Amino acid sequence: MRWKASQFWKNASPNELLSFFLSIEKGEDLRSLANHMLEDHEFCDLVFEYLWLLRSEDATKKFLNDENIKPDLLMKFIYFGYGKQFLLDQFDSNSYFLQIRQLFGSSQSLRILSLGEEMDRDPTLKIHLLSNLDPQTWEAYFDLLEEKNMTMQTLLGIFSNLRENEIRKILLNSHTLYYYLRMMMVSGKQSNEDTTGKEKENRIRLESILTAIHVWETFCQELKEKxxxxxxxxxxxxxxxxxxxxxxxxxxxxxxxxxxxxxxxxxxxxxxxxxxxxxxxxxxxxxxxxxxxxxx
Incomplete structure (x- = not known):
């Protein structure tokens, strides 16, 4: 296996690396690579360095979205890139997560979201990954919430840690997330849940943002009819x-x-x-x- 040869990583050209990420066989070969990355931090950082440099390439996205790449390894890659961007002038975490989420498909985003404790520590990343979910994976995420005895109020609570302009930006950039949040807010189940004063305040703020975006939803519908x-x-x-x-x-x-x-x-x-x-x-x-x- 070429990846086990240290000289390959030191001497490979960008095209050779792209070819490697695109052609590595599924199954045991890729699983073995992923496991070794978890065990050897220096090797892991070396692979991440190349993945980061080639992040806009389809081969890299294919590699990152393979089911053999474990969610905790993907989290490490996300924060590897975060560290890279943090060193730049005028770093903005919201803008970074807007970019990084594009590397992951719906299914892989759901797998990362399954890392409960890690996700709870970073609500901004959590919201951006939620915005990647398609209708099918949203249903799977609802099942995940039920398994962990989490209520919709818990899900909506992650927005309480973000500024209003950040929430608006995220929702405008993901009409699927906007749609599901609106659905939650108007559901009878959600309105009947016991809420604290702070939760009610957060809900009112989120409702205000959703109402403002709904104006644009209505505008789009009118144009489609016309x-x-x-x-x-x-x-x-x-x-x-x-x-x-x-x-x-x-x-x-x-x-x-x-x-x-x-x-x-x-x-x-x-x-x-x-x-x-x-x-x-x-x-x-x-x-x-x-x-x-x-x-x-």
Missing amino acids: YDLTKEKSLAPNKRDSYRLSLVLKELVKVQAQDRSDVLVYLKGNGVILDSWEETTVLSALGNYDKVGKYF
């Missing part, structure tokens, strides 16, 4: 109905400048901003409006 977005997307940008983007600009200009990019992510995630061309056009128009008072 326009055939599938047909629009099939057209060249200059053939699309320009009034649709005018409606988007009319609403976005009311939003504070620092929040617009997150709202735009939400609109794109909901399919009313059709592609990168429209996203760039909207951002450019908003920039012009801020400078000279007109879009174009």
Whole structure:
């Protein structure tokens, strides 16, 4: 096995490493590598160094999402990257977790979330991993909560440690998480649970944020009813109905400048901003409006 040869890690080129991460056989070979990484911290850091450098590559993502890579090893990698980014100027943990969550699929995110104690120590990471869950894994997560005798109130309580702008940013960047939180908040079971004064305060704050985002959800629904977005997307940008983007600009200009990019992510995630061309056009128009008072 090549990974057991120390000279391989010292001398391999980036392309050789990518090839290794992409081609390593599933089963015993990969499991053996993962176990050795847990046992040998120096070797583990060496592998992490390469994984971090190549984190944008598909081969790296495939490796990190293999079921043979244990959740506690993935947690170590997450904080390895955290340490790297922490040394940079103007480090922001929320922005880091927004980036790191993109390396993990829904199933792997659920496996990391199963590390109860570790997750409880870092609510920001926990929320970002929750935002990775698809409907199927959300159901599995609810089952996990029940197994640990945790209530929905416990889940909602993790937001109490975050600032309002952080919560808003996370939810705008994950409409699936937003949807499930809204579902929890309106459920009869949740409203009947006994809550303390602090829990009620946190719930009111979260409800306020969800209500504000619901305005954008309604806006998206109205655009979908008014326009055939599938047909629009099939057209060249200059053939699309320009009034649709005018409606988007009319609403976005009311939003504070620092929040617009997150709202735009939400609109794109909901399919009313059709592609990168429209996203760039909207951002450019908003920039012009801020400078000279007109879009174009």
